[in-house]
Amino acid sequence: MTSLEIIEQNERKIVVKLKNVPLQYANALRRICLTGVPVFAIDDVVIIENSSVLADEGVAHRLAMTPIKTDLTRFVEASNCDCHSEVGCSRCRVMLMIDAGSADTTRTVTSAELTSEDEVVKPVSDKIPIIELAPNQKLKLEAYARLGRGTEHAKWNSATVSVLTETGNPEDHILTIETTGALTPAQIVSAGIEELAKRLDSFKQVISTLG
Numbered sequence: 001m002t003s004l005e006i007i008e009q010n011e012r013k014i015v016v017k018l019k020n021v022p023l024q025y026a027n028a029l030r031r032i033c034l035t036g037v038p039v040f041a042i043d044d045v046v047i048i049e050n051s052s053v054l055a056d057e058g059v060a061h062r063l064a065m066t067p068i069k070t071d072l073t074r075f076v077e078a079s080n081c082d083c084h085s086e087v088g089c090s091r092c093r094v095m096l097m098i099d100a101g102s103a104d105t106t107r108t109v110t111s112a113e114l115t116s117e118d119e120v121v122k123p124v125s126d127k128i129p130i131i132e133l134a135p136n137q138k139l140k141l142e143a144y145a146r147l148g149r150g151t152e153h154a155k156w157n158s159a160t161v162s163v164l165t166e167t168g169n170p171e172d173h174i175l176t177i178e179t180t181g182a183l184t185p186a187q188i189v190s191a192g193i194e195e196l197a198k199r200l201d202s203f204k205q206v207i208s209t210l211g
């Protein structure tokens, strides 16, 4: 019988044994866990004021690569949202802001100053450096985070590590996953299994139409 046994689990990492799972399914699950589970990332930045030495695109890139805590229960991908709007709505995007005024000394603006309109969807850590501001330099912006998948852009990768190791039994495989922090490792595995089931299902439907 097919089963899944958790061998090791902590905040950043999970190790599971997939029993009686053919290698191609185990490998499909590994790939989905890496780039096929939706997570939030900043996708659009409106710079209101930037007198730092970093160009606007540089600021936007730093923000895009900041891992954002993800809640898959309340939000949907923009492509599946009823709003059908390019701007998005409260179900498919979250606004974050930085308003870092000038100080007397040079200082580092961190992700702690990237404040979110949502209680959950916000940077996974307060300690990620975003920009250095010298005296009299300012940074003010609005950033929009959306759900996306790593297959589209690496900023939406759900895991930093997703590897399969063999066990000696060809039907058993060990899957190791390390999260970016956007989701818990267990959430990645369960969302990954759901996604794999969905894809196999639609594949079966395609096969059946071929008769």
Ligand SMILES: [Zn+2]
Residues within 6 Å of the ligand: 078, 081, 082, 083, 084, 085, 088, 089, 090, 091, 092, 093
């Ligand atoms: Zn929407």
